[in-house]
Each structure stands twice: as structure tokens, then as C-alpha cells.
Amino acid sequence: MTTEPFPDQAPARNDLIARIGAGHLALAAVLLVFPFVASDFFTTQIGAYSLIFGMLGLSLMWLAGYGGMVSLAQITIAGIAGYTVAIFGENSADVHGFGWPWWVLVPFAVLIAALASALVGWVSVRTSGIYTIMITLAVATAMFYFAQQNYTLFNGFPGFAGVKAPVVFGIDWRDPMPFYFLSLGVAILCYLAVLYASKSTFGLTLQATRDNQRRMRALGYDVTMHKVFAWFLAGIIAGLAGILLVWFNGRISPGTINVGAAINVLIITVIGGLRHPIGPFLGAVVVILMQTFAIDIVGAERFNTLIGLLFLVIVFVSPDGILGLWEKAKAHLAPGSLRSDI
Amino acid sequence: MRLHRRTLMAATLATFTLPGLAMAQDDTIKIGLLATFEGAFTVLGEDSERGAMVALSEAGGMAGGKKIEVIKGSSDASPDSAVRAARKLVEQDGVSILVGPLSGDEGIAVKNYALSQPDVTFINGSSAAQDTTFRDPAPNFFRFSTDGAQWMAGLGTYAYNEKGYQNVAVVAEDYSFPYTQVFGFMAEFCQAGGKVTSKSWVPIGNKDYSSVIAAIPDDVDAIYVALGGADAVNFLSQFQQAGGEAPLIGGSITVDQTVLTSKGRLKDVLIGTPAAGPIADTNDAPEWVAFVEAYKETDGAFPSPSLFAHAYYIGMKAAILALNEVDGDMSNPAAYRAALSALSFETPTGMVSLDENRNAIADMYLTEVTEDADGNLVNKLIQVTSQVNQTLGIDKEEFMALGAVSRENPSCE
Structure with a gap:
């Protein structure tokens, strides 16, 4: 959705606009105006849904881009937060539903998700590369089947329905406009947090670990703890996305966290690009648009083929995803202003 | 540079808003068709579409003097995907009638969604869970296809x-x-x-x-x-x-x-x-034989229609019959629903009518x-x-x- 370049890495400290970045301001303007010109469907089903999946992609981008750990379990972490909300909040399935107020429920669900994420991280940090992918895929698959077949805790295949977003300040936060701005606000917070964290001491250490783990260990860093903490932070983002997702759908079932959904998050991140936190959001917009409207373009029998082909083309043309495409397009749009932004 | 950016931005905005603004023409009625075109039940979903199309071509693509436009939505048999597809059909494509979904828990999820969309009429496809209509029924959800029990x-x-x-x-x-x-x-x-x-x-x-x-x-x-x-x-x-x-x-x-x-x-x-x-399959009632013949005309048909083709046929048929009753006027959903509730019609498998929960009674x-x-x-x-x-x-x-x-x-x- 963005059409602006990314901010400079080293902005002038005294110039506020330069520090925030003109690109960010223009993007913010577009995102703020969007719900007022778009229909309710586009505001929630495309806009808010893309923001939620963008956040899931962001949590993966944080792990993969800065930490070199590709995870397929992000949707699982989100699902844990979502299930926590359904189980400890209110639902209409007559299973659990303790009715905790939202201001206890939300931090609690995020904490559970972050701890679960740290646990997954703790199990998987001893591996690297393809083995991390495999072990997180195993976690995601196991969690899916467990949720599907366990009725005492997860209510099996139908899962939980009737999960409502809270009404605060007299506003029902699941109404299209409030929900969009809620998602936008949380997404921006996560986005800025990742931007900040990537330049912090911890973020730089994490990137150094990604580049040369053995050297960092020799320098005296506790590499495992750094990685596990990165997982914990990723879990916070995925957990927030999971809470928004369960409010958005009003329900959660194993279908929400199946292997297809796990791979969806990976596709979103790869399509968007792993080099900048904005990438997953771009990827989410493209993927969600395709998945929603491909059926209108080619009919019901072959729409998944079309989606697959488009993704193949993007990755083939630009291995860096849409971010890479943007870099190329920028060179054509403004021959005079070729800078290396990222 | 500025111009380029602005053009791009305008183009982006236009892309996002235009489909939402597209209005239905007055002389067409949009019917959403929700079935499983992906996942473990794909074959069943495709056959259900054949059934719906038989009902449509029997009516010549017209109902109540208006042209019918069918818009398809796909789920993978999970309740979440069914609700998502239903939302797209209702909120984006603006269908006034939705026929579907195909499987059990999808039906319960779509029924719950129907409660939040009082202006749209939902006619079940082949989903056959008992509580879709038995406990907490939705006043705008109709099932002409009976349940699994x-x-x-x-x-x-x-x-x-x-x-x-x-x-x-x-x-x-x-x-x-x-x-x-x-x-x-x-x-x-x-x-x-x-x-x-x-x-x-x-x-x-x-x-x-x-x-x-x-x-x-x-x-x-x-x-x-x-x-x-x-x-x-x-x-x-x-x-x-x-x-x-x-x-x-x-x-x-x-x-x-x-x-x-x-x-x-x-x-x-x-x-x-x-x-x-x-x-x-071997039913030799003339209505059934005629239905099988019509069904076999469709692409990729089985030797005999599956119960999914049959259920979607009945659902689509009911939608069309009730549209004929109200002369294609969908401006008053209550009148349309009254027409649906009062329907009692001859199907390839005998008479079908509804009980007070809008669930069918059939042979x-x-x-x-x-x-x-x-x-x-x-x-x-x-x-x-x-x-x-x-x-x-x-x-x-x-x-x-x-x-x-x-x-x-x-x-x-």
C-alpha cells in the first residue's frame, strides 16, 4: 500500500520530520484516510485483516530477518493467544468461558503467547536453517491436531464461537471503523517497536548472532538466551495479532491454526520481503487481496492455481519480494534520487 | 517524482474503493453460492455446484422476471473459512440470497453469522448438523435439505x-x-x-x-x-x-x-x-429420472447425482420458486421469507415443506x-x-x- 521510500537509517536528530521519515508520514495519512473512503468490507475484511496478518508476518520477519530463524509456528502462537481469550473470556460454546474482563484477559493472553513462543524458541534455537523450519512446522502441526482432537480444553473441531471484542468507552471495538483503528494502532506500535529494537543494543547483538554465532559466543555473549528472548518478543507481537484475529472472526477453531495458515504467514513474509519491517504488511495486503478476489477472476476450480502462480512470479522476478520490486521501480520513477535506503 | 507518487497513490486508492462502490443492476438478482472448492471435500463441492446449476438452467437463469447472477465463494470445510467466504459474498458482492454451505460445522457458523445480517436470506446447501436449525435457529436461515439424523x-x-x-x-x-x-x-x-x-x-x-x-x-x-x-x-x-x-x-x-x-x-x-x-440412485420415480438426465448434461457429472448435488439443487430451486412468488422483488426481505416458509413443492425426491424452525420435512x-x-x-x-x-x-x-x-x-x- 505504501508508495513512499523508507526512512533513512541515520536521520538528523534535530529534524523531527526527517527523523520520522516523510515516507512514514505519507503512509500514515493514507492509512488514516482509508477507512473513510473504503466500504466496511474493505475496511475490515481487507484492511484490518491485512494488518493482523501483517503483524504475524512482522513477528516472523523479526525472527527471520534479524535473527536468522525462520519459524512456521507464528500462527500457532497467535492461536494460543486466541484460544486463551476464548477460554478465559466469554464464548458461546458452553465450554469454559470464565468471563475475565478484557484488561486482565489481554495482558494475560499476550503473556501466555510470549511464554509459549519462548518455549518454542528454546526448543528450536539449538537447530538452524532448514531444521528450525522443520521443528517449528512440527510444533504447528502437533498443536493443530491437538486442538482438533482435544475436547476438554480446546473444544475440538468446532472450537469456540461467540467471542466478542470488548465495549470500552461506549465503543464496540468490533464495529468496522473502531476495529480498523484498533488494528492499525496495535500494528503501528509493533512496527515501531521492531524498528526501534532492530537498532537497539539487543537488536544489533541479535543480528551479529545471525551473521556469526560462533564469534559472538567466543566474545562472551549468551547466544541461546538472546535468541530465546527474541522469540519471547516475537511472541508478544504474534499474541497481539492472535487476540485481534479472534475478535475479528468472533470465533477460533483448529482451522484458524492449520498448516495452511502457517504457510500463509510464511508466504506473506516472503512475498513482502524480509529486509524491512514494512515488508510483511505489503505482503499481507497482496496475499489477502489475491485470496479474496482470485475466485472472481478465474472461477472456483482454479483460483488457488492463480494465487500460486502470482506468488511464483513475484519471487521469481524479485527474490526480495515486493520490497525488492519497489527498489527496482523506484529507479525507474525517479532516476535522480537513487539512494540506498535500507 | 511528485506526480508519479500522486498518480500511484490515486491508483491505489481507486483500486481499494471501486469494487465496493460497484452497484447491482436493478434487473438482476445476486445469489451467492458457497461450497467447498478446496480441501478434503473439493469433489463434493464441485458436485454441489452442478446441482445448483441444474436448478438454475431449469429456470432459464431467470426468477421472478429478473436475471440471476451467481457469485461463488469457496471454503475448505472449516467454519472460519466458511464465514470468511460468506462475509465476502454478503458484504462485498452484495448478494441478497446465499445458498450454502456444504458441511456440518460450517452450517452452524454461517447460521450464527446470519443472525448479524438480517437483510440477507440464507438457504442451506447440504450442511446437515442438527443444531443449525434445531437449537437457537436464525430467522433468516432456511434448510430445505433436511439434517443428518x-x-x-x-x-x-x-x-x-x-x-x-x-x-x-x-x-x-x-x-x-x-x-x-x-x-x-x-x-x-x-x-x-x-x-x-x-x-x-x-x-x-x-x-x-x-x-x-x-x-x-x-x-x-x-x-x-x-x-x-x-x-x-x-x-x-x-x-x-x-x-x-x-x-x-x-x-x-x-x-x-x-x-x-x-x-x-x-x-x-x-x-x-x-x-x-x-x-x-435407482429410484425410478419419473421426477428423479428427469433430474438425473438434466444432471448428466453438466460438465464432469457422476453417473448419478450425489446427495450434495441434490441438496444444492433443492436449495437453489426453493430460492427461485420463492423469487417467483414475490416477482423478483427483494426490497422486502420479510415478504421473501414468508414466501420461502410457505413453500411446499414437488422435488425429484417427493414433497418438501418446512417446519416452524424452517427445517425441511421430506422423504x-x-x-x-x-x-x-x-x-x-x-x-x-x-x-x-x-x-x-x-x-x-x-x-x-x-x-x-x-x-x-x-x-x-x-x-x-
């Missing part, structure tokens, strides 16, 4: 009295539709004096049934199987390869055309399997799998149970007291 009419009694099975094991998928089917079967079977000693619930899309087959007790007289699509084929071929000898009793979609036409040596285990459902067919002259497996008609209602002839209060269907309910060990 109704489909079992006659089977339990037949299995006990005619086949002499007293002790049966159950293998079924783990969600609301098979629960409903097992409920319908056991209601009669246990009443007749039979016992169900073991129940195996397997997840949808399960591939390996070896442990399930091994867990079936040796002393059962028969195995009641309620699996659908790829799951049924996988179970049956593995059961055959494992040398399974116990006779089978079929759920409605276990011995459906979507399964009977699959390749492999299923004949050995399937021939002679009794089942019950809303259709029978049910008891069948047995046989090989026809061409070597195709078909369901031979044994008997017709006429006008089965949702409470299976039991008093409503008493039926309600039996409790909601689940893994444990009912039970007769």
Missing part, C-alpha cells in the same frame, strides 16, 4: 431386524455432521435393541486408518461408517487391504456417488452395504449398494420413509430432552 430414517431398524446386526462399532469423522448421523442411526438401532460397543472419532482429512481399524473389536457384527469424500475412500481401501471382513453400514455420504465412483477395489467391501439418505430412502448392468456401483432403493421431520416422529419436548448431539450422546453400550 433425518437422513438415517429406517436404517437402524433395518440393520437390526433384517440384517440381524446386534452389536455394532462406529467409525466417524469428529465433527457435528457425523455426530448427527450417528444420533439418527442409534436412535432407531438402540430402540430396536442393538448395542454400539465402540466409537472411533477420526479427524477430517485423516490419511492413516491402521490404528482405527486395529481398534475395532473383533466381536462386532458390523461397522457403521460415517466418513465423507477422500476420508471414506482412504478408510475403505485400507479396511479392504487389512482384510477386514465385518460387513459395513453406511452413513449417507459414505456410500454416496462421490465415493462409489472412486477407483480401486472398493467393490469387495461395499456391495451389500445398507445405508440411508435423502436420495436413492428418506433406505438403500443397499449393488452393481448395476454397466458395472457401476449404485445405491439400490429398498424402501421409502415418507415425510420424516426433524424430531424423527418423536414429540418435540421429548426429543429436546435427548440432548444435543456429541461424541458421547447418544450412547447404548
